[in-house]
Amino acid sequence: MSDQSHRESRGEASVCPKCGVGALVQKKVRLGAMVGCHIWPRCDYVQMRSN
Structure with a gap:
């Protein structure tokens, strides 16, 4: 498991x-x-995710 997916599975946010x-x-x-940066605008x- 990658570090990023491990952080996401624990509910920790990734850095933009x-x-x-x-x-x-x-x-x-x-x-x-979609996944987007929280400091928008x-x-x-933005990255679209498929269902």
């Missing part, structure tokens, strides 16, 4: 790869799920 400051949060959206990192 774009800004290096914000934590990544998962949100349910109309098209499925200052950082606009």
Whole structure:
């Protein structure tokens, strides 16, 4: 298990790869799920996840 997936399984947030400051949060959206930086709109990192 990778360190990132291990942190996620324990509920710990990953650091945003774009800004290096914000934590990544998962949100349910109309098209499925996405992971984005919590300091949006200052950082606009978004990754769509498939269901």
